[in-house]
Amino acid sequence: MNRVYNFSAGPSMLPLDVLQKAAAELVCYGESGMSVMEMSHRSPDYEAIINDAEAMLRELMNIPENYKVLFLQGGASTQFAAVPLNLIKRTGKADYVVSGQFSGKAYKEAQKLGYDVKCVATTKDDNFDHVPTVTKDMVREDAAYLHICFNNTIYGTKYPYIPELGDIPVVADMSSCIISEPVDVSKFGVIYAGAQKNMAPAGLTIVIVRDDLLDYAEEKMPTMLEWKTMAENGSMYNTPPCYTIYMAKLVYEWILSIGGLEEMKKRNEKKAALLYDYLDSQDYYFAPVKKESRSMMNVTFVTGDADLDKKFASEAGKAGLKNLKGHRSVGGMRASIYNAMPYEGVEALVAFMKKFAEENPKA
Amino acid sequence: MNRVYNFSAGPSMLPLDVLQKAAAELVCYGESGMSVMEMSHRSPDYEAIINDAEAMLRELMNIPENYKVLFLQGGASTQFAAVPLNLIKRTGKADYVVSGQFSGKAYKEAQKLGYDVKCVATTKDDNFDHVPTVTKDMVREDAAYLHICFNNTIYGTKYPYIPELGDIPVVADMSSCIISEPVDVSKFGVIYAGAQKNMAPAGLTIVIVRDDLLDYAEEKMPTMLEWKTMAENGSMYNTPPCYTIYMAKLVYEWILSIGGLEEMKKRNEKKAALLYDYLDSQDYYFAPVKKESRSMMNVTFVTGDADLDKKFASEAGKAGLKNLKGHRSVGGMRASIYNAMPYEGVEALVAFMKKFAEENPKA
Numbered sequence A, B: 001m002n003r004v005y006n007f008s009a010g011p012s013m014l015p016l017d018v019l020q021k022a023a024a025e026l027v028c029y030g031e032s033g034m035s036v037m038e039m040s041h042r043s044p045d046y047e048a049i050i051n052d053a054e055a056m057l058r059e060l061m062n063i064p065e066n067y068k069v070l071f072l073q074g075g076a077s078t079q080f081a082a083v084p085l086n087l088i089k090r091t092g093k094a095d096y097v098v099s100g101q102f103s104g105k106a107y108k109e110a111q112k113l114g115y116d117v118k119c120v121a122t123t124k125d126d127n128f129d130h131v132p133t134v135t136k137d138m139v140r141e142d143a144a145y146l147h148i149c150f151n152n153t154i155y156g157t158k159y160p161y162i163p164e165l166g167d168i169p170v171v172a173d174m175s176s177c178i179i180s181e182p183v184d185v186s187k188f189g190v191i192y193a194g195a196q197k198n199m200a201p202a203g204l205t206i207v208i209v210r211d212d213l214l215d216y217a218e219e220k221m222p223t224m225l226e227w228k229t230m231a232e233n234g235s236m237y238n239t240p241p242c243y244t245i246y247m248a249k250l251v252y253e254w255i256l257s258i259g260g261l262e263e264m265k266k267r268n269e270k271k272a273a274l275l276y277d278y279l280d281s282q283d284y285y286f287a288p289v290k291k292e293s294r295s296m297m298n299v300t301f302v303t304g305d306a307d308l309d310k311k312f313a314s315e316a317g318k319a320g321l322k323n324l325k326g327h328r329s330v331g332g333m334r335a336s337i338y339n340a341m342p343y344e345g346v347e348a349l350v351a352f353m354k355k356f357a358e359e360n361p362k363a
Helices: A016-024 A044-059 A073-092 A100-113 A227-232 A242-258 A258-280 A306-318 A343-359 B016-024 B044-061 B076-092 B100-114 B226-231 B242-258 B259-278 B306-318 B343-359
Strands: A067-072 A092-098 A116-123 A146-149 A168-175 A190-194 A205-210 A298-301 A333-336 B065-070 B093-098 B116-123 B146-149 B168-174 B190-194 B205-210 B297-302 B333-336
Touching: A016 A242, A016 B016, A044 A067, A044 A227, A044 A242, A067 A227, A067 A306, A073 A092, A073 A100, A073 A168, A073 A190, A073 A205, A092 A100, A092 A242, A100 A116, A100 A146, A100 A168, A168 B190, A205 A227, A205 B259, A242 A258, A242 B242, A258 A298, A258 A343, A306 A333, A306 A343, B044 B065, B044 B242, B076 B093, B076 B100, B076 B168, B076 B190, B076 B205, B076 B226, B093 B100, B100 B116, B100 B146, B100 B168, B116 B242, B205 B226, B259 B297, B259 B333, B259 B343, B306 B333, B306 B343
Parallel strands: A092 A116, A092 A146, A146 A168, A168 A190, B093 B116, B093 B146, B146 B168, B168 B190
Antiparallel strands: A067 A205, A190 A205, A298 A333, B065 B205, B190 B205, B297 B333
16 A cells, blocks of 8 residues: 555545545444445434434534534535525525635525625635635625635635624635634534535535524425425435445544544644745745635645646656646645645655755746 | 345445455555545546446446436435426426325425426325326326336336337436346436435436436526536536445446346346245235336335234344335335345345244234
8 A cells, every 4th residue: 555645625635544444344334234335324323323423523613502513415516506595585685705716606606596696805806815804894784694715725715714793694615624623613604515625525515504594495495405404304304425424424533533623723733834834935936825814724836937837746746745736727736735634744745845946946 | 244134225235346345445546545535536547437437337228329427416306306497498397207205206396496397197096006107198298308206115116118208208216226227218318316226325316318408407596406517517517426436336347247237137137036926925925016016126015914014124134134124104014125135135035034924923
């Protein structure tokens, strides 16, 4: 076994301990006589797994009792539609912050569905090199919610604050930063996340929604997108993505075993500091994101020369540092250093960056 | 390892060869240095997997070139909404056959979305003990499509024929019979199936749709439910359920290796015959489904005594024959004998049935 360091933005690395445990019990789980993949979702063995997964996520994130936790399918992209379909009826209009590609997609999806939605802030003119500062006076008083993308995977930015909007719920896409550090769930109305970055393989979406926000669903909407229906059925209105939920459970268990989100944050800060400190210490590479908006999960940088960027990603790949090419829409490099990326992976990256800079002087 | 025979209606057994292969390469796939679970869906390694999966399914089912194959999320329940959202605009109305619980749900979902849908045939008054005979004159001339559920998991019935409706497309939910035997795809406009019975773990939905039916999507619908968008993006409009697709690929590979759907059908017929022949040979157990509608995948039977039924399922479970309890809405027993159930499993079941009948004489 010759494992590489995989800097993919998602799907992305999983903890080796988790993969090894999954492999060991893949064919036969405990005393069940079958794989978790084969279990009826209504069997006691499987119910224990999904209940444990929820309990562990609640413990990890310190989720208040008046929030439901849903295990769904379809990715954040499905929630781009589900959010307005479930919430906008509260007042009939909603506000969005566009801080990157995915928040832009969420905004467009709500528009496509025919809703009165307004972009109240964007950093598009600055090529999304930071997140906007959103204050209460910028949001419509009768907005059903404000939608933000808390960590912008493609640009490598993250909100250093949570908007304070009084009674207007903040809805946050946390796909690329969930469970990377503690967050005060009670400051949000809804948190959702595709699991394929920090939680599990692709195919699972987590929705954490405050109880009182379950009563605004459109009548004529696909039942599978109704949070209330899913909450009332314990995420089992139909067959959930059982095995992916099991994998998420193993990941939650791993984080709890190392000390929870406080320890996770320490490790992530240490990894990010190593990389950003190096970036700030030299002038061969340039980090386009403004310091106060820097993401701890996705670190973007460029050489300033598109050909060199291309060579960098290619040679890094050959050296066992995979998927460092930036998103196809922005170019450059991006190192996604999620929970499962070990410190040694970032050390190897920085060493490679130094070597590459020496061997490839700029003209 | 002490594997049981798992008669669950879904999620259900997977071939042991497939599970063992998946376990062996879970931590590191080939020369990639990572798990399939960790692969970027846009990486060459993963693209080869999803392309192989599609090519193998096309070969297995002999899918004509003018049909798209989509790998989606959300289960058949999501398609209950997606079908009318993608198709009804063709004429503005659609017809449904209600032959059990899931076809009833599909019909109700279309009604809920506000569409002009009509139930043109049902066997509800016969407690769904057979499927209706549907002829062209029963279907509205200007129906956008006719929706049927080809195999009814809960009741244990299957269409012994394909409705012939001229230009009106037949849309079939094949969740519980897909790739169990050859089927003439060209006789359908759309075939869809949750994968968790015959194909893969839960969390993957297959949609096979004829090209010319991609042009009727509602404008105001969730983008993630648009077949055309998914087709244009090779099922990668967003991150697909990558690992579950990989598992499906292993299952397709396994079926191709044993001789494809002709051989699969032979094996399934042999298993079903063993069980139905026994049921027909005695009068302790009763098979409620009319012979011409019998499913080869889900075999339902009762003792006629609810307490005995309960005892049967419980004792069978202790004997390593799991999940034989009928669906909670109908009671009795149900043996789901999908592709991955070995002949020996059905032999063990029949032996147990004989023993139970001897040991538990009726009053």
